[in-house]
Amino acid sequence: METTQEEAQKLINILKAKFPKKETYFKKQINFAKLNGYIITDDKTNSRSYFNKFKELKELENIPYDEKTKKQSSDYYKLKGNLERMAQNYPIQGCSGMMTKYAAILFEREILKNNLDGFIVNMVHDELVVDCNFNQRNEIKEIVV
Numbered sequence: 001m002e003t004t005q006e007e008a009q010k011l012i013n014i015l016k017a018k019f020p021k022k023e024t025y026f027k028k029q030i031n032f033a034k035l036n037g038y039i040i041t042d043d044k045t046n047s048r049s050y051f052n053k054f055k056e057l058k059e060l061e062n063i064p065y066d067e068k069t070k071k072q073s074s075d076y077y078k079l080k081g082n083l084e085r086m087a088q089n090y091p092i093q094g095c096s097g098m099m100t101k102y103a104a105i106l107f108e109r110e111i112l113k114n115n116l117d118g119f120i121v122n123m124v125h126d127e128l129v130v131d132c133n134f135n136q137r138n139e140i141k142e143i144v145v
Contacts, residue, residue, distance in 0.1 A: 026087070026088045029087040029088060029091060030083075030084050030087045030088070032087070033051065033083055033084075033086065033087035034083065034087075037050060037051050037054030037055075037058075038050040038051060038054075039051070039086055039087050039090045039091060040091065041090045041091055041093070041094025041097075042091075042094040042095065042097075042098050044098065045098070047094060049086065049090050049094075051082075051083050051086060053079050053082075054083070056075075056079060057076070057079040057080060057083060060072055060075060060076035060079065061076065061080075063076075096125075096126055099126070100123055100125070100126050100127075100128070101123075103128060104120055104123060104128055107120065107128060107130070107143060107144065108120070110143045111140070111143065114139065114143075116132070116133070116136050116139060116140055116143075117132060117133035117136055118130055118131065118132030118133065118136065118140045119131055119132075128144060130144055
């Protein structure tokens with residue numbers, strides 16, 4: 001995108017104003033991750049993703065700012081940024097993953113209920129890849145879509 005920093009900041013400010021609860025949610029997620037070293041990716045199953053460099057982040061955090069070397073300071077901000085991005089992204093991705101798994105379960109139930117010849121070959125991100133009897137493709141397509 002050919003956008004200036006000022007234009008990008010205006011867009012960010014508009015999004016924050018339109019969705020104030022999102023900002024609050026993200027801050028809560030970031031604070032939780034900074035405190036615990038992991039992110040709960042799915043509230044229903046309590047699935048967690050651990051930040052594998054949490055100990056290193058905490059060690060760098062405990063060094064006073066004026067005593068950090070340039071490398072330590074750089075490493076600290078990189079790790080902190082990574083943790084913050086994970087804290088925002090992982091719960092969203094976790095929810096998406098659970099929705100895809102749920103869709104797979106519903107698909108399987110419909111196939112069995114209607115005695116159709118089809119099955120899931122693969123799940124890729126938010127897609128189900130299905131193989132089926134050619135003669136039943138339209139019925140199965142209706143279930144998938």
